[in-house]
């Protein structure tokens with residue numbers, strides 16, 4: 326009887342249907358581990374997907390993957406950028422008792438780090454650990470409502486001591502650490518739950534746009550760039566943009582949804598399910614205003630709903646494409662997402678599909694004349 330109940334409980338959590346092709350791609354992209362500087366597993370997926378769709382594939386000296394779909398001779402260079410890295414950590418040192426202290430990579434919230442499962446990616450394979458949280462049994466009232474600071478945190482990997490952590494588990498200083506969280510269609514509805522939507526959803530959009538452009542080639546040369554180290558300062562976009570020298574920059578990112586309790590329109594404006602977003606302000610760049618109107622025109626003509634976002638924080642790869650050489654008109658197009666920079670984010674399939682429609686249509690319209698008009702300030 327007990328066993329039957331357990332089976333029923335497990336069955337209720339399993340997806341009620343098979344995943345379709347796009348869901349399988351998004352599942353693979355989000356489940357892959359790629360903290361900043363350790364994007365290899367994600368790069369392998371993107372390379373596998375884009376190599377058959379591109380004229381050629383190359384990397385820059387920092388590790389960003391550049392897949393080129395050559396257009397007609399002399400056609401403008403359109404760079405799409407989506408970043409492969411996710412928030413993570415690095416092993417700092419191991420205490421004599423075998424607990425792992427860490428250095429964070431990217432913009433974590435201290436509350437988001439605590440009492441979570443992480444994987445330490447060692448040379449011997451992934452090692453599961455949890456950021457241990459002191460029990461409330463021993464806390465006074467004041468301590469119970471306090472935020473625990475990251476400097477006091479540690480990972481418990483079940484090691485008996487430092488030597489056990491080093492020798493049996495293979496943990497070394499500098500090993501990357503990634504959140505442990507799996508892709509799931511949430512309660513079999515229209516929203517997908519996963520870690521690392523920032524920016525694996527951008528990679529998914531970019532791959533699907535390239536698939537459509539391969540079928541029906543655009544009037545531009547398209548550079549699909551999967552960048553590294555975005556979360557620690559847009560570093561991969563900086564180097565890859567110099568390699569590509571874009572005429573136009575399209576950053577594809579997560580948007581900040583503000584459609585749940587406790588967040589307001591004053592902080593962010595996108596809603597999940599209301600279509601892709603266009604950033605009008607963030608702390609790293611302002612979009613080119615002609616390109617903004619060009620994107621809005623493409624959306625209007627194709628009946629794609631569009632949202633706008635103005636954030637006071639947030640940086641993105643568009644800022645680097647915009648400033649390369651003499652400068653290039655750039656914009657950030659987003660898929661609205663809830664709960665970013667945590668173990669679990671939520672976004673909608675409909676927004677993903679509409680973002681693919683929008684970016685494809687924008688690139689189809691970027692012929693030499695259109696690009697010349699966008700780049701002109703006369």
Ligand SMILES: [Zn+2]
Nearest residue numbers: 523524578579
């Ligand atoms: Zn991002």
